[in-house]
Amino acid sequence: MLKTASKFAWLVFLTGALFTGTTFGQAGHSSGEIKLFHLLNQERASAGLPEFEWDSHLADSARAHTQIQAAHNNLSHQLPGEAVLGDRIAATGLRFDVVAENVAVGGSVEEIHQGFMDSPKHRSNILSPRYNAVGLSIVSGRDGLYVTEDFAHKLPNYSEDEFRDALIAAFNKERQSNRLALIPVHPDAQLRDMACSESNNAQTMLGKLPGAMDLVIFTSAVPEALSTNMKKTAADRSVHRMELGVCFRPSKDRGYASFRVVAAFYP
Numbered sequence: 001m002l003k004t005a006s007k008f009a010w011l012v013f014l015t016g017a018l019f020t021g022t023t024f025g026q027a028g029h030s031s032g033e034i035k036l037f038h039l040l041n042q043e044r045a046s047a048g049l050p051e052f053e054w055d056s057h058l059a060d061s062a063r064a065h066t067q068i069q070a071a072h073n074n075l076s077h078q079l080p081g082e083a084v085l086g087d088r089i090a091a092t093g094l095r096f097d098v099v100a101e102n103v104a105v106g107g108s109v110e111e112i113h114q115g116f117m118d119s120p121k122h123r124s125n126i127l128s129p130r131y132n133a134v135g136l137s138i139v140s141g142r143d144g145l146y147v148t149e150d151f152a153h154k155l156p157n158y159s160e161d162e163f164r165d166a167l168i169a170a171f172n173k174e175r176q177s178n179r180l181a182l183i184p185v186h187p188d189a190q191l192r193d194m195a196c197s198e199s200n201n202a203q204t205m206l207g208k209l210p211g212a213m214d215l216v217i218f219t220s221a222v223p224e225a226l227s228t229n230m231k232k233t234a235a236d237r238s239v240h241r242m243e244l245g246v247c248f249r250p251s252k253d254r255g256y257a258s259f260r261v262v263a264a265f266y267p
Helices: 031-046 056-072 085-090 109-118 120-126 160-177 189-196 202-207 228-234
Strands: 003-011 096-106 133-141 144-154 185-187 214-220 241-248 259-266
Touching (some): 031 133, 056 085, 056 096, 056 144, 085 096, 085 144, 096 109, 096 120, 109 120, 109 144, 120 144, 160 185, 160 241, 185 189, 189 241, 189 259, 202 214, 228 259
Parallel strands (some): 185 241
Antiparallel strands (some): 003 096, 133 144, 241 259
């Protein structure tokens, strides 16, 4: 008997550009996993949708979850001791803003795939235009083949340094659009610690920065998407220096693709 479960996606308050790149490699994957991946993309192509990119982060998350399900002979999106879906995927290092998951146990890859397509909830995950990447896993268990399909809208990967540099470039471009001179911007370890903290008290932070005239805290998944306060400060003629701290700490509350930024401005 085929058993399935589907977890709908959630959208975490910031979006960004699509990413395409890594393709599916057959090394290290079972014939069943290769077949299921191609079946998914056949469905996408038939529906006039872009094919899924294979993502190793999603595959790692799916594999770990499938192994737990098979070991416990239990079909579920979250077994005891497991993190929620978004946190499981974030732990692999993937940047994303939407995720979803299909799980099933059945006798064959074809049976499981057809069961997904016959179920409106599972079918909607497979054919959703919101997702551009997938990773999946198949593990044999006492009840049959356990399958997990993890879907995501995958965003470009940035290191903290790369995100900071792109944000600085966007800030100075905004300065230029206001016909103001570019200003020097320096990374600051203290500000990074503030960005990684849970505090949102800008006045308390400002009091720890002698000479700073203003401080801005915001989160963004896209470095070019400056906050309203950053744009306002970029038009301020009295600002002549900026120090910056950037921290990537993905979570459901912060956003799984968002960097937290603390910027201090000096006359």
